[in-house]
Amino acid sequence: MNWSKYSAPQAFYPLAGRLIPWFAVVAVALMGVGLYMGFFVAPTDFQQGESYRIIFVHVPAAWMSMFLYVVMAIWAGVGMGLNARLSFMMAQAIAPTGAMFTFLALLTGAMWGKPTWGAWWVWDARLTSELILLFQYAGVMLLRTSIDDMRRADRSSAVFSLVGVVNVPIIYFSVQWWNTLHQGASVSMSTGSKMAATMLMAMLIMTVAFWFYSIAVILARVRCIVVERDSLPVWDEKPAVIQEAVEAR
């Protein structure tokens, strides 16, 4: 199968349309399983009581906020390198969803901070760098809307997002590099997990669910962007409408 043909918006558009329902169905199903496990199977935490259950949205949202930023920057870089329109459209489509997950990570973090630390917000390295990530997403989107010329908007926001990638490892390692109020990683690639198996499983299922959700909404947004950018994408139109247009001549 020749995958490179899908780098053309005309070929990618219908493919994305066929894929969206599958990603959406898997996302909803996994969210159902993850929420059930998180609320009914995972035990009460011996230190934090029931407040820890915020982890089942907080950690997946925070992971997605960082992951989507990196993916956005990669598409921006590919767009710059290959001068590929669809790559820039992908980067453009990822930003709002990434910003939403960053906002949710901060909000659910505040909801967790208040009962455990006694404060909605503290200026520690983890929280501050994640807030900066939100500003970066906002910057990428504002930069795009402030430039009328599409090619310049694509390139400027691509450069902005590529430079900003340095913040992602800062967020990730902030709990090791600085003495933060934010707890250290509960899941680590080197030392494994410090959580109960069912807690970890629920959290990972929610993460995969958010991942599928993101793919579905980002593909849907790319389709909107393709229609908005191309003046006459006839390939998306129903035959009856094209027939009507032809008859009107």
Place this chain on the structure above:
Amino acid sequence: MQWGSASEFFAMGGYGLYVWTSFLATALCMLWEVLALWRRRVAARAEQRAALLGGMDETAT
């Protein structure tokens, strides 16, 4: 399962406000995003259709 009753479940050991705000906010954000995308698609396609029909009219005259 650790819940004796529905009210115990909603109380979340006294952390109900924090837990449910977190989950509700996440659900609302996702629903809002899906709805906004659906509306964006309807608007984009209406514009595309108008351009298609309008553009053809121009060439006809």
